[in-house]
Amino acid sequence: MNNNMLERYSRQLLFPEIGITGQQKLINSKAVIVGMGALGTVIANHLTRSGVGFVRIIDRDFVEISNLQRQTLYDENDALTNKPKAIAAYHKLTKINSTITIEPIVTDIHSWNAEDLLSDVDIIIDGTDNLVTRYIINDVSAKYKIPWIHGGAVRSRGMFAVFDSSVGPCYRCLFPTPVVGQLETCDLVGVISPITHLVGSLQATEAIKILVGDHNNRNSNLVQFDIWLNDEMEMDLSLSKNPNCPACSLHQYDYLKNEQHGEDYTALCGRNAIQISPKTERDINMTEMKEKLMKIGPVEINPYLLKCKIDCTVTLVIFKNGRVVIQGTDDITKAKSLYAKYIGS
Secondary structure (H helix, E strand, C coil): CCHHHHHHCHHHHCCCCCHHHHHHHHHCCEEEEECCCHHHHHHHHHHHHHCCCEEEEEECCECCHHHHHCCCCCCHHHHHCCCEHHHHHHHHHHHHCCCCEEEEEECCCCCCCHHHHHCCCCEEEECCCCHHHHHHHHHHHHHHCCCEEEEEEEECEEEEEEECCCCCCCHHHHCCCCCCCCCCCHHHHCECHHHHHHHHHHHHHHHHHHHHCCCCCCCCEEEEEECCCCEEEEEECCCCCCCCCCCCCCCCCHHHCCCCCCEEEEEECCCCEEEEEECCCCCCCHHHHHHHHCCCCCEEECCCEEEEECCCCCEEEEECCCCEEEECCCCHHHHHHHHHHHCCC
16 A cells, blocks of 8 residues: 555544555455435445445436435536436546546446446445335345345435345345335435435445455344434344245346346336336437437437427436436336337337
8 A cells, every 4th residue: 555545544544443454455345336316425425535446336317406405426517417427426536536446337227237237346335216226236136145235215214234145134035025106205205415414324334344344343233213303223134034035045036037128118206207228228329319309399418318308398318328218207108109209219
C-alpha cells in the first residue's frame, strides 16, 4: 500500500477491526450494487470512500427531479438532462475516489443477464425496490455462494438482512414465493430521506464486515425499524434454513430460467409505466430514432437515452440497448401496441 493510500484511508486504518490487513482486502474486493436509487447511492458512496477496489453499479432508470429529495449522488443538472442514474453516479463517484474501478451498467436485472452481471463479485448488495429482482439475486447468490445484503425502506420504516446460504438460510427460505398483490413503494406511499440513509449505511457496514472477513460480528438477524415511531424488531435467522428450499437446498434456481428471445413486459409499481426489455439486446441508432420520432412529438436526447412525448399523456423513453419505458399507462396491451407502432419488433 503506497503513501497516498495510507493517507487516504488513515482514519479507517486506525479502526482495529479493519487496519492495514482489512484495507488491503477491501482494495482487492469486488462488489455489485443492484439499483442506484436512495439505498444504492448511499451504499455506493460508502464503498467508494472505503476503498473497495471494484464497484459495479447497475440501474435501469434515469434521474428525475423527485429523486433529489433522497438520492444523494444526483443534482438538478442530472435531472434536467435525463442522465441515467448509473452514469450520473459514476461521474460523482470517480471524483470521490479515482484509485478504484467503478463500472456503470445501464440496464435492468433479468433472468437472462443476472449471472453475467452478478456472479463474478465477492458481495451483492440490494438497492432495488423490485421483489422479483430480489429472487433473481437470491438465486445467483445461492448458485455461486456469494453473500448478498437485502435492504428496503419506505415511509419511515426500514429493514435489512444478510443472506449467505453457505452459513444460513437464503431469502427464499424465509419467503418461498413473491407476495401476491402490490407492495408499498416510495412512489405509492412516500419515504423520508433519513430512513434511506440509515438502511443504506447499515447495508454498507455489513458489506465491509464481510469483505474484510470479520465473521464474528456479522449480523445474523433480519432487522426492522421505524425511525419516526422509534420501533425496532429483530428476527433471528440462524434456525430458518429450509431443507426443502428450491434455491439453496434443491439447487433449482427457478428465477434464472427463461427463454432467450422475445420481450419482457413489466409494470413499474406506482409509476404508471410499462418497461419493455428485449431478451436479446439491440444497438439502437439514436440519431435515426430521433429523426423518426420528431415527426410524432418533441424529442429529448442524450448519449444514453431518448425521450419522445407522443401525446399529452404518453412518453416513450428509449435506451440504447433497446429497452423502452412507456410512461403514462399501466396497460400492458396498450404498451405492446405503442411499442410495435413506434419502435418495431
